[in-house]
Amino acid sequence: MKEDKQSRREFVKQSSLLAGGLVAAPFLSHASGYFNSVDDTIKIALVGCGGRGTGAAMQAMLTKQNVKLVAMADAFRDRLDSAYAALTDENSEEGNVKAKVAVPEANKFVGFDAYQKAIALADVVILTTPPGFRPIHFEEAIRQGKHVFMEKPVATDPAGIQRVLRAAEEAKKKKLNVVVGLQRHYQNSYRELLKRVKDGMIGEITSGQVWWNNDGVWVNMRKPGQTEMEYQMRNWYYFNWLCGDHINEQHIHNIDVMNWFKGDYPVKAFGLGGRQVRTGKEYGEIYDHHYVEYHYADGTILNSQCRHIKGTYAIVDEMLVGTKGVVKCGAAEITSKGKALYKYDRKNENNPYQTEHDELFAAIAKGEYKFADAENGAKSTLTAIMGRMATYSGQVIEWDKTLNSGLSIMPTTFAWDADMPVKPDANGFYPIATPGVTRYFS
Ligand SMILES: NC(=O)c1ccc[n+]([C@@H]2O[C@H](COP(=O)([O-])OP(=O)(O)OC[C@H]3O[C@@H](n4cnc5c(N)ncnc54)[C@H](O)[C@@H]3O)[C@@H](O)[C@H]2O)c1
Secondary structure, eight states: OHHHHHHHHHHHHHHHHHHTTOOSSSOOOGGGSOOOSOOOOEEEEEESOSHHHHHHHHHHHTSSSOEEEEEEEESSHHHHHHHHHHHTOTTOTTOOOGGGBOOOGGGEEESTTHHHHHHHTOSEEEEOSOGGGHHHHHHHHHHTTOEEEEOSOOOSSHHHHHHHHHHHHHHHHTTOOEEESOGGGGOHHHHHHHHHHHTTTTOSEEEEEEEEEEOOOOOOOOOTTOOHHHHHHHTGGGOTTTTOOHHHHTTHHHHHHHHHHHTSOOSEEEEEEEOSSOOSGGGTTOOSEEEEEEEOTTSOEEEEEEEEOTTSOOEEEEEEEESSOEEETTTTEEEETTEEEEEOOGGGOOOHHHHHHHHHHHHHHHTOOOOBOHHHHHHHHHHHHHHHHHHHHOSOEEHHHHHTTOOOOSOSSOSTTOOOSSOOOTTSOOOOOOTTTOOSOO
16 A cells, blocks of 8 residues: 555656656655655646536546645636536535545636646646647646546647647657547447457458437527637637537547547548538537548448437447448447347446546556557547548548648637637628538648
């Protein structure tokens, strides 16, 4: 136990110091004076205090480890305050973690640079802003030598993917654990299905079908007095620099399952899509449906469909077809010509949102370097971004060309009065991509 605590303290602190370039030697003793207390608490900073950030911080504090939330950062004070209220609510349905929240007023940071200050105070950082900011925040967390839990998707454009991939390399060198919130990787049924696919139960995967079809999500209407930046940040789901369109924001979960089970990423994509129903100005610039055909190097094809249209058939699922059988992830079963080969027993199912934190914090506490999810997170995000570029342009979008394009859709400065990459017309409508007209590559 004592050894455990010792190694945890050293691992957490040394990762920080080494990563920050502060020490050259791999080990520090207490005599060095760095450890100024016997406190072995794992300190957490939350960056992005919305729905998921509140949930993830809660799950981090519900792990068995000795953790404390010590800093919070958000672009907006009201979001930070509501997350703080939820996390200190002793009657919360998820659990009472109040005693683990130690965020004095001085450690509550607001604005575009809030993340840097919060990250500096922690050993582990939870990154749960809209995905457009993820590359900037992840890069900084790794630069400062912190372990990371970050939500998917991890970027909205190819330039962001390149940043995440570079930071992922750094994280590996610095032995910083990184978990990405593609939580199916932490779900028992998926892990059991994957084991059987790896053991050859369905032969070679030759095609797949993945779906995220449902009604869609919230809308935050424009309020008087908001600058364009504030409006887009509040209504972030509908702006590509922040969200990446719903193919990136939500359907990534399903696309990623194919990449994960296949152990590969597609070489090209083409498809079709549009905004047939969600045409109001409050829906910014994103589409309401996409259908993308992804081609892998060995000829495998993934058919991906995602739709946000009320009153239509809803399905969120994945099906992988192999030479000897079919995996149906939602049903958690493997079949061959209609005959069951394997059925997962649902009573063993877990809450993957909790497990991803349990496993991450247990590894950190034990001083283990176990999780390097960022590279796959970036590559599955790129897969989704390619899908968007394919449907927006109507062209064939290739992996290498896209990754190496350095294409950025982010604002060049972050300020409430900044010049925005997309602007509304006089009636408040935004330019919408048009297949056959919109082009990314000449
Ligand atoms: N894995 C899952 O199943 C799952 C579920 C829900 C959300 N998510 C992901 O979590 C992320 C957040 O989604 P959400 O539903 O919590 O959104 P949200 O709008 O509730 O929260 C986002 C928060 O980030 C803040 N923010 C925006 N820009 C910021 C910046 N530059 N610095 C600091 N804070 C900033 C916002 O003010 C807001 O409070 C998304 O990437 C989403 O895909 C994942």
